Every structure is written in C-alpha cells, then in structure tokens.
Amino acid sequence: MAYSDVIPSLRSRALVSESRHLLFTVAPGAFWIFVFLVLPSAYLMGVAFMTTGPYGLPEMPLSVESFRRLAGFGFLGWSPGNLYTLLRSLWQTLVSTALVVVIAYPIAYYITTCREKWRPIMLLLVVVPSWTNQVIRTFGWMNLLAPGTPLANLAESVGLIDPNMGLYPSNFAVTLGLVYNFLPFMVLPLYAAFEKLDTAQVQAAQDLYASPVRAFWHAVFPQTLPGLLAGTVLVAIPAFGMYVIPELLGGGKGMMLGNLVANQFAGSANWPLGAAGAILMLIATFIGLFAMRRVGKRLGGGEEVVI
Amino acid sequence: MRKRNLQRGLSAFWWLTLAFLYLPLVVVVVFSFNATNSAAHFTGVSLRWYRRLLGNEEILSAFANSMILAITSSVIALVIGCLIGYGMYRHRHRKLGWLIVLIYLPIVLPDIVFGISEMTFFVQIHRLTGLLQPGLETMIIAHVTFQIPFVALIVYSRFVGLDPSLFEAAKDLYASPWQRALHFMLPTIKPALISAFFLSFTLSIDDFVISFFTAGPESATLPIYIWGAIRKGVSPEINAIATLMIGAVAIAAVLSLLFSYRRPTRSTANHRRGTEESEP
Numbered sequence: 001m002a003y004s005d006v007i008p009s010l011r012s013r014a015l016v017s018e019s020r021h022l023l024f025t026v027a028p029g030a031f032w033i034f035v036f037l038v039l040p041s042a043y044l045m046g047v048a049f050m051t052t053g054p055y056g057l058p059e060m061p062l063s064v065e066s067f068r069r070l071a072g073f074g075f076l077g078w079s080p081g082n083l084y085t086l087l088r089s090l091w092q093t094l095v096s097t098a099l100v101v102v103i104a105y106p107i108a109y110y111i112t113t114c115r116e117k118w119r120p121i122m123l124l125l126v127v128v129p130s131w132t133n134q135v136i137r138t139f140g141w142m143n144l145l146a147p148g149t150p151l152a153n154l155a156e157s158v159g160l161i162d163p164n165m166g167l168y169p170s171n172f173a174v175t176l177g178l179v180y181n182f183l184p185f186m187v188l189p190l191y192a193a194f195e196k197l198d199t200a201q202v203q204a205a206q207d208l209y210a211s212p213v214r215a216f217w218h219a220v221f222p223q224t225l226p227g228l229l230a231g232t233v234l235v236a237i238p239a240f241g242m243y244v245i246p247e248l249l250g251g252g253k254g255m256m257l258g259n260l261v262a263n264q265f266a267g268s269a270n271w272p273l274g275a276a277g278a279i280l281m282l283i284a285t286f287i288g289l290f291a292m293r294r295v296g297k298r299l300g301g302g303e304e305v306v307i
Numbered sequence: 308m309r310k311r312n313l314q315r316g317l318s319a320f321w322w323l324t325l326a327f328l329y330l331p332l333v334v335v336v337v338f339s340f341n342a343t344n345s346a347a348h349f350t351g352v353s354l355r356w357y358r359r360l361l362g363n364e365e366i367l368s369a370f371a372n373s374m375i376l377a378i379t380s381s382v383i384a385l386v387i388g389c390l391i392g393y394g395m396y397r398h399r400h401r402k403l404g405w406l407i408v409l410i411y412l413p414i415v416l417p418d419i420v421f422g423i424s425e426m427t428f429f430v431q432i433h434r435l436t437g438l439l440q441p442g443l444e445t446m447i448i449a450h451v452t453f454q455i456p457f458v459a460l461i462v463y464s465r466f467v468g469l470d471p472s473l474f475e476a477a478k479d480l481y482a483s484p485w486q487r488a489l490h491f492m493l494p495t496i497k498p499a500l501i502s503a504f505f506l507s508f509t510l511s512i513d514d515f516v517i518s519f520f521t522a523g524p525e526s527a528t529l530p531i532y533i534w535g536a537i538r539k540g541v542s543p544e545i546n547a548i549a550t551l552m553i554g555a556v557a558i559a560a561v562l563s564l565l566f567s568y569r570r571p572t573r574s575t576a577n578h579r580r581g582t583e584e585s586e587p
Contacts, residue, residue, distance in 0.1 A: 018398070025394030026406060029387045029455050033409050036452045040428030041420070047427060107324055110317040122321075124564055129328045131556045135515050135530045136549040139537055140331025143338060143546075148348075183328065241417030243516055248537065258419045265423055265520070275427075278420045285417060 048275035056269025066272035070280065082260065086280075089257040092171070093240045096178035100186045100235050101228065103179070108190035108227075112197075123191065130184045138177055138248045145173055145249075169251025177245035182238070186231035193227025226296065233292045240288075241281050257281055332553055339546035356547040366548060369532040373512060376443060376528060380450035381507035385500065387451070388458025388507075393492070395459065396466035410460070413453045422520035425449045429521065442523035449521040450514065454507040461506065465499035509559070 048066055053059035072082045111122045129137065144151055145167035155161050167173055197220065205215035243258035250256070257277060264274025342351035360366055391410070395403065413421065425448075429439045439445055477491040493500075515530040522531055529548065536545050 022394055022398050022401070025390045025397070029391035029459065030406060030409055032387060033413060033452060033455060036425065036428075036448055037413055037416070037421070038409070040424035041416070043428050043431070044420070044424040103324060106317055106320055110321050113314065113317070121564065124560060125325060126328065128556065128560045129332060131509060131513065131559065132332065132549075132553050133513055133515060133530045133533075135534050135537070136335065136552060137331055139533070139545060139549060140335045142537070143334045144331055180327070180331070183324075237415070238417065241419050243419045258417070261419055261423065262520075265426065271427065274423065278423060281417055281420055285415060289415060 044275050044278055047271050048279050050272050052270050052272050056264070056271055058271045058275075066270075066276040069270075069273050070276045085255050085260050086257060088171070088255070089240055092174055092178060092246075092256060093236050096175050096182065096239055097232060097236045099175070099179045100182050101231070104183060104186035104190055104231065105224075105228075108187050108194050111187075111191055112194040123188070126187050127184045130181070134181065134244050135248075137181065138245055141173065141177055141180065142168060142248060145176075168249045169254055171250065171254050173249035174246050174254045174256070177249045178239050178242065181242075181245060182235040185234040189227040189230040189234070190224060191227075193224040197223050229292055229296050233289065237285050237288050240284055335546050336550045336553060338543060339550040341543055341546075344543055356543045359544055360547050363544070365527075366529075366532060366544075369527050369529045372443060372526055373528040373530075376446055376450060376518070377508050377511040380447045380454060380511050381504050383447070384451045384454035384458050384507050385504050388455045388503065389462050389496075389500065391455065391459040392462025393466065395463045399467075410456045413456050418514075418516040421453065422449070422517040425452075425517070426520040440523065441521065442526045445521045445523070446518055446526060446528075449517050450511045453514070453517065454510055457506050457510065458503040461499050461503040462496060465496050469495065505559075 047058045049062050049064065050058035051061060051063050051065060070082055072078050072080060107126070111119055114122060143149070146152065147164050147166040149166070152161070152166050155167055156165075161167060201219040201223070202215060205219040210218065240256075241258050242256060243262055246254050246256040246259050247262075250259075257280065261274045261277035261281065264270045264277065337349065339356055340352050340354070341349055342353040342355070391406075395406065425445070426441075429441060429445045432439045433441070439448075473491075473495070477487050481487045481490055515534065518528055519531055519534065522528070527535070529552065533545055533548060536542055
C-alpha cells in the first residue's frame with residue numbers, strides 16, 4: 001500500500017487491477033439486470049408509442065393512439081371506464097394504506113411493550129401469513145366471504161348485502177384483501193421505530209405537564225415518522241399496482257390499473273394500450289418514491305427511508 | 308390504572324389482529340379435510356381430497372416445476388448476487404450510484420410491469436431468433452433477475468458488518484486472492500449465504516405474477532395451477548394443495564425461529580474470535 005503511494009507506476013497498476021476486480025465482480029450481475037430488465041422495460045415503453053396491429057401486437061408507425069385510448073377515447077367517442085379504473089386504484093391504495101396504518105401502529109407499539117423474549121415470536125406471528133403464496137391467501141378470503149358463510153350471513157342479516165349474495169366480488173373485499181396482504185409490511189418498520197424510541201423525550205413532556213395526547217403528538221409521533229414513511233412506501237406502491245387481489249376478489253366492477261394493464265396482454269390483446277398503462281404505473285411509482293424521499297429528508301430522518 | 312386499561316385494550320387488539328391474519332389460512336386448512344364438496348358447511352372429516360391429489364399428474368408436475376424453478380434460480384442468483392455484494396463492498400468508496408439504481412430497480416418495479424416487460428421482450432426475441440421460448444428457461448431468467456438484488460444486499464451488509472482489519476490479516480495469511488476467497492471469505496459470509504439462499508427460494512415459491520407472465524404452456528408452477536383451478540371453479544382439492552403449502556411455511560417459520568434464537572451466541576463467538584485474530 002505504502003509503496004504504491006510513492007511509486008506512481010505501481011499505483012496505476014494497482015488501479016488497473018482494482019478496476020478489473022470491479023469489472024469481474026459487478027459485471028455479471030449488472031449485465032444480467034441490464035439485459036433482462038432494463039432492455040425489456042425500455043422495449044415496453046417503446047411499445048406504448050406504437051400503433052396497434054392485428055391480434056393486438058405493436059406495429060409501426062409511431063403514434064400516441066394508445067394514450068388516447070387509455071384516457072378513454074375509443075371508436076365510439078369518450079367513455080369513462082378507464083378513468084374510473086384509475087380513480088378506483090388511487091382510492092383503494094389510499095384507503096387500504098390508511099387502514100393498515102391504523103391497525104399496524106398500535107400493534108407495533110404493543111410488541112415493544114412486551115417482554116423481550118416474546119418479541120421475535122410476536123413479529124414472526126405477524127409476518128408468517130405473508131410467507132404463504134398470495135394466491136392461496138386470497139383464496140382463503142374467497143372461502144370466508146362466499147355466500148352462505150358466517151360472515152356473509154351476518155352481513156345479510158344486517159342488510160348490507162342482498163340475500164344469497166356473497167361479500168365478494170366487491171370493492172369492500174378488495175380493500176380487505178389489500179389490508180390483509182400489506183399489514184406486515186407496515187408493522188415491521190414501525191416496530192423498528194418504536195424499539196429505538198427515546199423515552200427521555202416522553203418523560204420530559206410528562207414532567208412539563210403535557211396531556212397524554214400532546215405528549216404523544218410532540219414526543220412520540222415525530223420519532224416514529226421515519227418508520228411510518230418507510231412502511232407507506234412498502235404498502236402504497238405495490239398496492240397501486242396490485243393484480244391478484246382485485247382479479248379474484250373484485251370482479252369487473254372492482255378492477256384496478258394492474259388488471260387493466262394485464263388484460264391487454266391476454267384475451268383481448270392490445271399491447272400498446274397495456275404498455276401505456278404500465279408507463280402510467282411507473283410514473284406513479286417514481287412520484288411516490290420521490291415524494292417520500294423528499295418528505296423523509298425534510299424530517300431529518302432521511303436515512304431511514306432506504307429506498 | 309389508566310395505563311393498565313390501555314395495555315389491556317392493546318392486548319385484546321393484538322389477539323383480534325392475529326385472528327384476522329390467520330383466519331383465511333385456518334379456513335383453507337379446515338376445509339381441506341371436509342367430507343363434501345362445500346365451501347360453506349363442514350360435514351365431516353375425510354382425506355379424500357388428499358388422495359385425489361396424489362393421483363393428479365398435473366399437480367405433481369406443477370410441484371416439480373416449482374421446485375426446479377426455485378432451486379435453479381436461487382443457485383444462479385446466489386453466485387451472481389454474491390459477486391456483486393462483494394464488489395459493492397470492496398469498491399464502496401467509489402461512486403457507484405448507477406449500480407445502486409440498477410440493483411434497486413427490480414425491487415421497486417411493480418410486479419405487473421416487471422412481468423409484462425419480460426414477457427413482451429421474450430416473445431419478440433423468440434420471434435426474431437427462435438431462442439427463449441416461454442417455459443422454465445424464461446421463468447428462471449425472470450426469477451434470477453428479482454433475486455439478485457436481495458442476495459447482493461444481504462452479502463454486502465454482512466461484509467460491512469465485519470472488522471476491516473480481518474481483511475488485512477487474511478492478506479498476510481494467504482498469498483493468492485483465490486486462497487483468500489476460499490479459506491477466509493466464503494467461511495466468513497456463510498451465514499449470509501445461507502439466509503440469502505433461503506430468501507431467494509422463498510421469493511421464488513411466493514411469486515405468482517412474474518411467473519404467470521413468463522410461463523409457457525408446459526411450465527405451470529403450483530401457484531399457476533391453483534390460479535387456473537380457482538378460475539375454473541372452486542374445488543376442495545385446491546384446499547388440500549394449499550394446506551400442504553401452508554404446512555411447509557409453518558415448518559420454515561419454526562426453523563427460522565430456532566435459528567434466530569441460536570444466532571446471537573454464534574455471532575458473538577465469531578466476533579470474539581475475529582478480534583483475537585486481528586491482534587498482532
């Protein structure tokens with residue numbers, strides 16, 4: 001090391017071998033991701049600007065026809081179907097993320113108040129259901145919400161649904177499925193935030209005769225905000241692009257953007273339209289990530305939001 | 308007094324949430340033993356759906372596909388991801404922003420966009436060159452792509468957690484880089500490699516959307532088979548396969564719990580040994 005600092009030729013040789021080392025270790029993976037993900041995504045974006053040919057496949061010349069179709073302008077004039085789907089996706093994301101926060105916050109706090117030896121088990125209990133396949137979990141909800149099941153009977157007797165109708169397919173079932181699916185993703189980062197909570201601040205607030213609500217708002221809540229933000233990223237972004245849950249629990253009237261996109265590549269194919277939908281989803285994803293980063297940085301806890 | 312009430316309320320809420328989390332799984336397990344073909348009424352215990360499962364060749368081949376896919380992709384991702392993880396550590400003082408972006412891309416990309424990009428790309432490549440016919444091959448490629456980042460990040464964080472003087476000591480002990488890799492690096496990061504392999508395996512088994520879009524007609528995995536069965540109409544056989552998969556997850560959960568209780572002692576032992584070695 002010392003020699004290479006003194007003798008320039010040795011140093012340059014060391015640099016060359018360092019670069020070769022970098023190339024040798026990083027290149028295979030970088031190449032893999034570039035060829036099998038960056039190129040395909042770039043191709044998909046290109047498809048969005050092509051014309052729809054027979055069988056729904058993309059063709060030259062370039063056009064913005066698919067974006068017009070996505071906005072609802074078809075052969076028969078404007079129809080609001082796609083717009084509804086988009087708004088529904090946004091609404092479902094918003095509602096399910098809010099519900100997940102409301103459930104996960106007390107749960108994460110409760111785990112930190114329990115004895116230390118129980119905590120790993122409790123966290124595991126929260127996470128384990130998400131290890132089973134998403135299709136199976138959603139199928140479990142189909143079983144629970146089907147006509148004639150106790151839950152459906154209860155809803156029927158209260159008058160929420162018509163007789164002999166199950167609780168699915170419905171928008172309610174989709175919200176339920178989303179909350180169920182994403183709950184663990186919010187509990188984990190919130191737990192991490194609660195675990196390293198500085199209790200001296202809470203003590204100080206109490207010593208200054210702060211009411212419990214004010215103590216919480218000024219001493220506890222700001223400290224958990226980084227965890228809350230990380231959890232929101234982990235929940236809201238995949239929820240917006242969800243495919244399986246609305247497909248199984250939502251039916252035609254519960255469709256979300258993910259289903260709209262996927263349908264264009266199966267059945268009634270229209271690749272450019274589907275690609276345009278995918279671009280919309282990507283834009284939403286990156287806006288979400290960017291916004292969270294900005295908010296996280298402003299709060300000074302930017303390090304916590306890793307993504 | 309007030310505090311105790313709060314604690315009691317939280318405890319009740321905890322048990323309610325657990326019920327919410329496990330109810331759908333419990334229903335699947337219970338109805339897999341149902342004697343009749345009903346999703347609403349439990350009429351008696353029987354193993355007929357499991358017996359039927361064993362005779363169903365489609366399910367057996369779907370199981371085999373799932374296993375081949377998970378194991379092959381995890382092994383490939385382990386090798387490639389491990390190299391990147393080490394490269395990222397060794398060259399962490401350089402500006403590697405582009406690499407970070409590349410590694411996070413598979414993680415942040417929505418599943419559906421990921422799957423559809425790969426599908427359209429593979430289809431066009433196949434049309435132009437005849438290579439990459441949709442099937443297990445394309446699925447393995449897609450799975451490796453989303454597994455690499457996780458392996459790389461696990462391996463990287465293991466290296467970051469090591470005492471840097473260990474690397475100097477290894478340099479003094481072993482002459483060639485290959486010897487160093489074989490006798491020092493691989494044994495040191497073994498726990499990270501094991502957990503990275505299991506994470507990759509789980510990610511592969513758990514995945515539905517990306518598999519669904521990159522699969523060919525002959526390469527259905529278990530989740531894809533179950534999906535098809537659900538679309539065709541609910542059959543109690545699905546409950547039986549699903550129960551077996553839930554059982555596998557339960558076993559994995561117990562194992563990981565045992566592992567997490569053992570790990571602290573081992574890592575402190577490692578650390579102690581490490582500091583001794585680094586002292587001249």
